[in-house]
Amino acid sequence: EVQLVESGGGLVQPGGSRRLSCAASGFTFRIYWMSWVRQAPGEGLEWVANINQDGSEKNYADSLKGRFTISRDNAKNSLFLQMNSLRVEDTAVYYCARDGKTALASLHFWGQGTLVTVPS
Amino acid sequence: DVVMRQSPLSLPVTLGQPASISCRSSQSLVYSDGNTYLTWFHQRPGQSPRRLIYQVSNRDSGVPDRFSGSGSGTDFTLKISRVEAEDVGVYYCMEGTHYTFGQGTKLEIK
Numbered sequence: 698e699v700q701l702v703e704s705g706g707g708l709v710q711p712g713g714s715r716r717l718s719c720a721a722s723g724f725t726f727r728i729y730w731m732s733w734v735r736q737a738p739g740e741g742l743e744w745v746a747n748i749n750q751d752g753s754e755k756n757y758a759d760s761l762k763g764r765f766t767i768s769r770d771n772a773k774n775s776l777f778l779q780m781n782s783l784r785v786e787d788t789a790v791y792y793c794a795r796d797g798k799t800a801l802a803s804l805h806f807w808g809q810g811t812l813v814t815v816p817s
Numbered sequence: 818d819v820v821m822r823q824s825p826l827s828l829p830v831t832l833g834q835p836a837s838i839s840c841r842s843s844q845s846l847v848y849s850d851g852n853t854y855l856t857w858f859h860q861r862p863g864q865s866p867r868r869l870i871y872q873v874s875n876r877d878s879g880v881p882d883r884f885s886g887s888g889s890g891t892d893f894t895l896k897i898s899r900v901e902a903e904d905v906g907v908y909y910c911m912e913g914t915h916y917t918f919g920q921g922t923k924l925e926i927k
Contacts, residue, residue, distance in 0.1 A: 732916070734866075742858070742866065742909055744916035758916075759818075792865060801854050802913035805877070807865040 699723040699806045701793045706811030709783050717811055719776040719793030727751075727771040730796035732804060733778045735789035743789075746778065747796060754800070785817045819843055819912050823919035829927045836897040838922045840910035845890050854913025857886055857895045860921075861906040869908075870895065902926060 705717040717733070733745040746757045746767040755767050766779040776793055790810040797803030820843040830836045846853045857870040868877050870886040873893060883898040897904055905926060910919040 734916075741907075741921045742860075742911075742918045744918070747916070801848065801852075802856065802911060802916045803868075803871065804856065804858070804866075804911070804916075805868050805871075807867070809865055 699795065701795065701806060701808035703791065703793050703808045703811040706791065706813045708814045708816065709780075711784060711815055711817075713783050713815075714779070714781045715783065715813060717778040717780065717791055717793075717813070719778075719808060721774045721776065721793075721795070724795065726769075726774040729798060730800060730803075731767075731769060731776045732794045732796050732802075733767060733776075734792045734794055734804065734807075735787075736792070736810075737786070737789040740789075744802075745791070747800075748776070749800065750798075756800075780813070783813075783815045785815050787813060788815045789813060819846075819915050819917045821910055821912055821917050821919040823908075823910060823922050826920060826922055828922055828924045830897075830900045830924060831927045832902065833899050836900050836904075836924060838895045838908050838910075838924075840888075840893045840895070840919050842891045842893075842912055846893075846912050846914075847890065848914060853889065855886075855888065855893050856911045856913060858909045858911065859904075859906055860909065861903075864906075866909065900924070900926070 700722045702720045732747040792810045793808040794804045795806040858866040860866040874886045907921040
């Protein structure tokens with residue numbers, strides 16, 4: 698059974714940093730692209746970033762303007778999202794999602810999400 | 818940038834009746850490999866999204882056959898043949914090259 702478990706969320710002051718983690722199990726992690734998707738309270742879904750199998754290719758939503766960095770550790774079946782210069786509008790539930798074996802969006806499986814709150 | 822527009826945004830449906838959600842993209846979603854990367858998700862209240870349909874019309878494992886996807890180019894539709902109580906929540910379409918989501922359609926039971 699595919700499992701994705703996010704952690705690392707919490708209350709972060711504006712301008713602060715946070716590192717989110719996603720522990721993957723139940724599938725061969727190293728052969729899939731992985732994504733982060735976020736959802737602000739009461740809002741829709743917004744893709745954040747993705748990363749290819751060996752971490753050599755990374756893509757980000759234009760709105761992030763270089764503040765976030767996605768990475769992975771295939772030896773530990775883990776995905777990460779380093780978030781810097783956090784803003785109030787970054788408040789959201791952050792989901793880790795398993796993508797496909799290509800750069801074309803799949804988002805087949807999702808974790809339960811971790812909430813990041815940046816207070817005003 | 819691709820823009821995805823869903824309609825309606827709110828969909829009250831009587832149990833057992835059909836439902837239909839439209840998703841339109843600002844440009845063709847046919848990729849260079851000939852496939853069309855249009856995906857549908859369902860998010861129940863308080864839960865994570867769940868993928869229902871990929872590449873326009875392929876149902877994921879475990880998705881009831883009352884769900885069907887269709888369309889081509891820029892116009893796509895998700896249909897539920899007979900709505901059940903567990904179908905409430907928000908439905909999102911997404912295009913697969915830039916991961917652009919539609920605004921979401923909230924299905925509720927009348």
